[in-house]
Amino acid sequence: MVQRPLSPAMRRFVDDELLRAPLLFDQLLDGTLDHTRKSLPTMAPLQRATTGELMQAMLSQRRRLGDYFMRSLQEQVDAELQNQPRHGATASTAPRRMSLALVDEEVVAMDVELSHIIEAIKSNAEYELRELQTYISALVGDMDVSVDHNPFRAETYARATWAAAQALPLSRGHQLAFMRSAGPALAQLLRTAYAASSSRLDAMGIEPAAHRTVILPSGTRRGSRSNEVTFSPDLHSIRDTMPGPIDAPLSYEGQGRQPGGSAASTPAFRPAGGSTAAAPGTPREHWTEIARTTSSRVDRQSIELVSRLFDAMLTDERVPEDVRMIISRLHGPAMRLALRDSSLLDRDKHPLWRFINRMVFECEMAPDPSDPERRQLLKTALGTAEQLVAEPEQNNALYRWALDRFESYLHKRLTRRLAAAASQIGALQKLEDKLLSGRTDAHSSFHGMLDVEALDTVPADLMEHSAPISRAETPTDTWLDGLRPGDWVRMFLQGRWVQARLLWPGERGEVFLFGDGASDTTWAVRRGALLAMHAARLAKSLKERSIVGSAAARVQEQMASAAA
Structure with missing residues (x-):
C-alpha cells in the first residue's frame, strides 16, 4: 500500500500534542467532577449515593485513569500514522484475522454515549476542527484537503475517555455515568485545544492548505461532491x-x-x-x-x-x-x-x-x-x-x-x-435457544446504577438481559426482520463506524451474526442491541448507490x- 511519508513537521506536531495531553486529561477530570458535583442536588437519594461512589473513585484513581487515557490516545495515534493510506482509505496493513465479538445491550449503551460525545465535540468545535484540518493537510502535503489527516479527531479523544472510564473499579453503570458527565467538559476543552493547535502551527509559519491557490496537472484533482444528487x-x-x-x-x-x-x-x-x-x-x-x-x-x-x-x-x-x-x-x-x-x-x-x-x-x-x-x-x-x-x-x-x-x-x-463461520453459527444457535428458554445466567453489570431516562434515545428495555420482551411491532422491528443474509449494514460499534454484512440471523430472531467488510472480524449481536442501535440511529441498511x-x-x- 502506498503511504504518504510522515514529515518531520508532522512528527513534531504529534509529539507536541501528546505532551500536552496529560494536562488536558487533568482538566477533563476536574471538569467532570465539577459537572457531577453540580448534578447532586437534582438526584434521588439512591442515585446520589452511587454518584458519590463514582466521585470518590475518580479522586482515588486519578492517576490510573490518566494512564489508561494516555495509553489509548498513544495507541490510536500510532495506528493512525502507521496505517493511513495515501488517499485516505480507512484501511489497515494488518493481516486479516478471524475473531468473534459479542455485542449486547450494555455494549450498545456505551456506544450510544460515545456517539453523543463525538457529536457534542463536532458540534462545539466544528469551526476549530475544520481550521485545524487545513493546517494538518499542509503538514502532510495534501493541498486539496482531500481527507482528514488529523490523528486527534473527536473519535480518538472519545475512545480514550472510554478507556479511562474502564479503569474505574466500579460497575458498567458507574462507567457510563462518568462518560455522560465527561462529555460536555471534553467538548469545551477540545474546542479550546483545537484552536490553540491551529495557532501554534500558524506561529510556526505553516500556511493552511485551503488558503492556497494551487494549479495541479490536468486530471489530478478529484471531482466535486456538489453533483451528488438524490435523483x-x-x-x-x-x-x-x-x-x-x-x-x-x-x-x-x-x-x-x-x-x-x-x-x-x-x-x-x-x-x-x-x-x-x-x-x-x-x-x-x-x-x-x-x-x-x-x-x-x-x-x-x-x-x-x-x-x-x-x-x-x-x-x-x-x-x-x-x-x-x-x-x-x-x-x-x-x-x-x-x-x-x-x-x-x-x-x-x-x-x-x-x-x-x-x-x-x-x-x-x-x-x-x-x-x-x-x-x-x-x-x-x-x-x-x-x-x-x-x-x-x-x-x-x-x-x-x-x-x-x-x-x-x-x-x-x-x-x-x-x-468459515460454521462453527460460530452452530454455537450461536445453541446460545439463542438457551437465551429464549431462560437457561442462561446473563446479568446486567449496571447494578441499578442508571435510570432509563439518562440513556436519552435508548429504548426503555435497554437494560433487560435475561429474556426478550414482547412488544408491539415497530418500524425498528420491521427493519430488523427485513434483513436477509448478505445485506450490508452500517453500525456504530465500540466507538467506530463499521460496514458489516449479515451472515446469519438466528432461527428464532434473537441473535444475529455480522461480518466486518474490512476484516474477518465477526460480531454476534442480540436483537435488543440491534433495536437499540437502530432507534438511536446507530445502525442502518446500506443500499447500492x-x-x-x-x-x-x-x-x-x-x-x-x-x-x-
Whole structure:
C-alpha cells in the first residue's frame, strides 16, 4: 500500500500534542467532577449515593485513569500514522484475522454515549476542527484537503475517555455515568485545544492548505461532491435534448487511455447495420470524428452521451482509482454497444450499468486496497471487462453474462465466509435457544446504577438481559426482520463506524451474526442491541448507490449550464 511519508513537521506536531495531553486529561477530570458535583442536588437519594461512589473513585484513581487515557490516545495515534493510506482509505496493513465479538445491550449503551460525545465535540468545535484540518493537510502535503489527516479527531479523544472510564473499579453503570458527565467538559476543552493547535502551527509559519491557490496537472484533482444528487434523470431524455454537433473536447480520452496518458490508434470497424465504430483502444478524438460523420443524429447523440457518462464516472471522487481503471476499460465496448442497442439508455435495467454499480458498491464495502478479498474482487471484474473488450459482437446477452458471472463470484464469496463461520453459527444457535428458554445466567453489570431516562434515545428495555420482551411491532422491528443474509449494514460499534454484512440471523430472531467488510472480524449481536442501535440511529441498511445515475445528473447539469 502506498503511504504518504510522515514529515518531520508532522512528527513534531504529534509529539507536541501528546505532551500536552496529560494536562488536558487533568482538566477533563476536574471538569467532570465539577459537572457531577453540580448534578447532586437534582438526584434521588439512591442515585446520589452511587454518584458519590463514582466521585470518590475518580479522586482515588486519578492517576490510573490518566494512564489508561494516555495509553489509548498513544495507541490510536500510532495506528493512525502507521496505517493511513495515501488517499485516505480507512484501511489497515494488518493481516486479516478471524475473531468473534459479542455485542449486547450494555455494549450498545456505551456506544450510544460515545456517539453523543463525538457529536457534542463536532458540534462545539466544528469551526476549530475544520481550521485545524487545513493546517494538518499542509503538514502532510495534501493541498486539496482531500481527507482528514488529523490523528486527534473527536473519535480518538472519545475512545480514550472510554478507556479511562474502564479503569474505574466500579460497575458498567458507574462507567457510563462518568462518560455522560465527561462529555460536555471534553467538548469545551477540545474546542479550546483545537484552536490553540491551529495557532501554534500558524506561529510556526505553516500556511493552511485551503488558503492556497494551487494549479495541479490536468486530471489530478478529484471531482466535486456538489453533483451528488438524490435523483437520476432519464438517459433517453438527455440524449434527445443533446446537441447534434459534437465539438467540445472531453476530459478523458476514451477506452484504453488514462488521464494524462496516451492511446494508440486502432482501425475502425463496421458493425452490422452499416454504422462505423471504433475498435477497443481507439482515442476519444476518433469517436468524435465518427459522431460528426455518421448519418444518424440519434447515433451521434448516443455516442456523445455515453462518452460524457464515462467521463463523469471517471471523475467521481467516490470511485476509487483502482475501480476507475476497470470502468475505463468498459468505455470502448459501451460506445460500440450504443450504436447497436438503444436499451443501453435504460439506466436502471441495462446489465452494463448494473455491473458498474455493483462493482463500485462491493469495493466500497471492502475499502482496504491491500485486502486479498478486494484484490480478488477486482481481478474478477477486470477479467470480465477484458472479455467484453475482446468481443467483436456487442449485445445485451453479452452483458447479462458478465453481470451473472460477477454475481456468481459474489455468491461464492459469501458462501465461503459462511463456511468459515460454521462453527460460530452452530454455537450461536445453541446460545439463542438457551437465551429464549431462560437457561442462561446473563446479568446486567449496571447494578441499578442508571435510570432509563439518562440513556436519552435508548429504548426503555435497554437494560433487560435475561429474556426478550414482547412488544408491539415497530418500524425498528420491521427493519430488523427485513434483513436477509448478505445485506450490508452500517453500525456504530465500540466507538467506530463499521460496514458489516449479515451472515446469519438466528432461527428464532434473537441473535444475529455480522461480518466486518474490512476484516474477518465477526460480531454476534442480540436483537435488543440491534433495536437499540437502530432507534438511536446507530445502525442502518446500506443500499447500492447508482454511480451511473449520479453521472447522468452531472451530464444534465453540465448541459443546462452550457445552455444558460
